[in-house]
Structures are given as structure tokens and as C-alpha cells.
Amino acid sequence: MKIPDHKAYRLLEKYNITTAKHVFVEDLKEAREAAGKLSTPVVLKIDSPKIVHKSTAGCIQFVYSAGELDAKYNLLIRNASRKTKEVDGVIVQELIDGQEFMIGSKIDEQFDAVICFGLGGIHVEALRDVAFRLIPIKKADAEQLIDDTRAGTILKSRSRVLKTLLNASRLVEKEGVSEMDINPLIVNDKAAIAADVRIMK
Structure with a gap:
């Protein structure tokens, strides 16, 4: 079941994920x-x-x-x-300017929760530049998620995205989320900001 978007934003904020x-x-x-x-x-x-x-x-x-x-x-x-x-x-x-990335999660074929990171916006389907890790993740896993993508080579604010990845992993684990899509995650000099979100339970 898709939860209302305005409630999905509240859920992100509960886990210290900055929203537009x-x-x-x-x-x-x-x-x-x-x-x-x-x-x-x-x-x-x-x-x-x-x-x-x-x-x-x-x-x-x-x-x-x-x-x-x-x-x-x-x-x-x-x-x-x-x-x-x-x-x-x-x-x-x-409206916010910045680099566009995405953070997502889903339940895989073995019924394990996974988190993913990659280029966002219109680039998601075209480039399929996405890396996956099992949830929960630690800082080293989040670092590897970024390093395993081309997106990581252009990322200008690594620390903010690392924090967002860790918080997103915690959200999925604690809230029983079956699927989540933060796209785009806008990254600029000030913050990593969730500009759109879809959450399924």
C-alpha cells in the first residue's frame, strides 16, 4: 500500500532526512x-x-x-x-537546484531488504547507474554504495549523502517499508534534500 506523499515526507523527517x-x-x-x-x-x-x-x-x-x-x-x-x-x-x-541522485529500497527475491544508490532524476532508467547493499548498512557499506557507481565520481557532498543513506536504511528497517524511492535527492552546497518520495508498506 502506498502511503500518502505528505505522510511519506513526515516519515523521512522523523529519520533526519532533509526534505524540500x-x-x-x-x-x-x-x-x-x-x-x-x-x-x-x-x-x-x-x-x-x-x-x-x-x-x-x-x-x-x-x-x-x-x-x-x-x-x-x-x-x-x-x-x-x-x-x-x-x-x-x-x-x-x-524548486531546488543541485545534483540529482536517488536512494531506493525494496524487498528482493529472497525476502531481504536492500538499499540502492545512483544517479537520479531522468537518468535513472536511461543509465541504470545503481549499486545495492543489504539492509541494515553501516558507514563502510554506504561508502561502498557510492564508490560502486559512476554517480560517486561526480558527487560533491559525500558526507551528506552518507548520512542520508544511513538514515534511509534505518527508516526501512524500523518502519517495515516494503519499497521506497527518494528521487530526486538533490545535493548542493547546503544539504542533501529529498525532493520527491514514494513509500510502500
């Missing part, structure tokens, strides 16, 4: 208020248990100015309604 600034809203008025607090540009994301691939469903909309917000919000809702009636709300989120 965001507000969960349930209508257009709240979306306007949230965008005003975060300041444009922002991204709007549908929060629905039935929509996993939000981009291909048109359920992610970028808002570059306040004047675009109403039209983009309404488009988001229309696109979601074509897929499902089960919509929890919308996440209004800040």
Missing part, C-alpha cells in the same frame, strides 16, 4: 497561500495513492510566477481526475 520545503493543501485557496509563503517558482504535485508515475500522468506542474498558479493548479486536478477519484490533495513545493 513544502505545504500540503486541499484546495486552490490553500495553494495560493502556500505559494505565497514559499515564493515562486514552485512545483505542484498531486498526492494520490493511485497515481505512482506523476510526471507521465501530467500530475506535476511547474509554476514560475504567481499569475500561473490558478491555471496550473486546475490543470493538475483535471489530469488527476482522468486517472482516479482518490486524491488526498496537492503538495506545493519549492
Whole structure:
């Protein structure tokens, strides 16, 4: 079962994984208020248990100015309604610049939990630059995860990603997560930031 995205962000924060600034809203008025607090540009994301691939469903909309917000919000809702009636709300989120990586987890064929790391964003499927380790991991395992990928050669903030990998491993182990996808994990000079997350239990 996919847990609501706004609750998935709370779960990341519980385990000290930094998330992009965001507000969960349930209508257009709240979306306007949230965008005003975060300041444009922002991204709007549908929060629905039935929509996993939000981009291909048109359920992610970028808002570059306040004047675009109403039209983009309404488009988001229309696109979601074509897929499902089960919509929890919308996440209004800040846009962040930085390198894009991913951290994921799943249960393998032997029913062991594994964690993975690699290039994120649009590069995941195209390059398949991913390394795996059994959960739980220690610092040495996290180091090896990074070293086993091409992503590790361009990573600019290794210590922040190491901490995030260890915290993600602990989350999966303690919370009974069957599948998790943090993609992208935005890494810049300030932090390693989860900009999107999907968690299955």
C-alpha cells in the first residue's frame, strides 16, 4: 500500500532526512497561500495513492510566477481526475537546484531488504547507474554504495549523502517499508534534500 506523499515526507523527517520545503493543501485557496509563503517558482504535485508515475500522468506542474498558479493548479486536478477519484490533495513545493541522485529500497527475491544508490532524476532508467547493499548498512557499506557507481565520481557532498543513506536504511528497517524511492535527492552546497518520495508498506 502506498502511503500518502505528505505522510511519506513526515516519515523521512522523523529519520533526519532533509526534505524540500513544502505545504500540503486541499484546495486552490490553500495553494495560493502556500505559494505565497514559499515564493515562486514552485512545483505542484498531486498526492494520490493511485497515481505512482506523476510526471507521465501530467500530475506535476511547474509554476514560475504567481499569475500561473490558478491555471496550473486546475490543470493538475483535471489530469488527476482522468486517472482516479482518490486524491488526498496537492503538495506545493519549492524548486531546488543541485545534483540529482536517488536512494531506493525494496524487498528482493529472497525476502531481504536492500538499499540502492545512483544517479537520479531522468537518468535513472536511461543509465541504470545503481549499486545495492543489504539492509541494515553501516558507514563502510554506504561508502561502498557510492564508490560502486559512476554517480560517486561526480558527487560533491559525500558526507551528506552518507548520512542520508544511513538514515534511509534505518527508516526501512524500523518502519517495515516494503519499497521506497527518494528521487530526486538533490545535493548542493547546503544539504542533501529529498525532493520527491514514494513509500510502500
